[in-house]
Amino acid sequence: MHIHPYERLWIRLSVIMLIVFGIAIALSSLTFGIEIPGATRRAVATGLPVDATPEQSWIRELGPGRYEVNMIARMWGFDPNEIRIPKGSTVTFYLHSQDVLHGIKIRGTTVSMMVIPGQVGRATYTFDEPGEYIFLCHEYCGLGHHVMSGKIIVEG
Numbered sequence: 001m002h003i004h005p006y007e008r009l010w011i012r013l014s015v016i017m018l019i020v021f022g023i024a025i026a027l028s029s030l031t032f033g034i035e036i037p038g039a040t041r042r043a044v045a046t047g048l049p050v051d052a053t054p055e056q057s058w059i060r061e062l063g064p065g066r067y068e069v070n071m072i073a074r075m076w077g078f079d080p081n082e083i084r085i086p087k088g089s090t091v092t093f094y095l096h097s098q099d100v101l102h103g104i105k106i107r108g109t110t111v112s113m114m115v116i117p118g119q120v121g122r123a124t125y126t127f128d129e130p131g132e133y134i135f136l137c138h139e140y141c142g143l144g145h146h147v148m149s150g151k152i153i154v155e156g
């Protein structure tokens with residue numbers, strides 16, 4: 001089969017690009033700990049109903065420097081929306097949506113995921129640097145989307 005030299009060049013270039021992107025994904029995953037967040041389980045299995053109330057959100061200390069946060073996203077806020085932890089804490093977030101599709105991005109961290117109704121999203125991060133970490137909803141969820149935020153205060 002005859003392939004025009006230019007076409008052959010472009011085929012080779014695109015294969016090289018795929019290999020480069022593959023290496024970039026592998027490197028970022030291994031060096032920066034970036035991973036694809038996934039649904040860990042159905043909300044029903046955790047005992048937290050889809051219509052959970054703010055009282056069903058909590059911050060639990062598992063041990064020295066280890067925390068678990070059960071966070072509820074709803075129109076238009078997060079519960080809890082202010083979390084205070086000491087420097088060096090490792091926090092596992094469990095995210096539930098009470099109504100529609102939301103998202104969460106914690107600035108300055110690798111935590112970024114969709115919050116899907118009926119599913120529980122899980123992400124873990126170690127806060128080594130003291131300061132304020134703002135978190136935002138990054139999936140458009142209606143009129144109040146832009147006010148849907150909170151913060152994590154890491155005390156030094």
Ligand code: CUA
Binds near residue numbers: 076101137
């Ligand atoms: Cu919730 Cu945008």
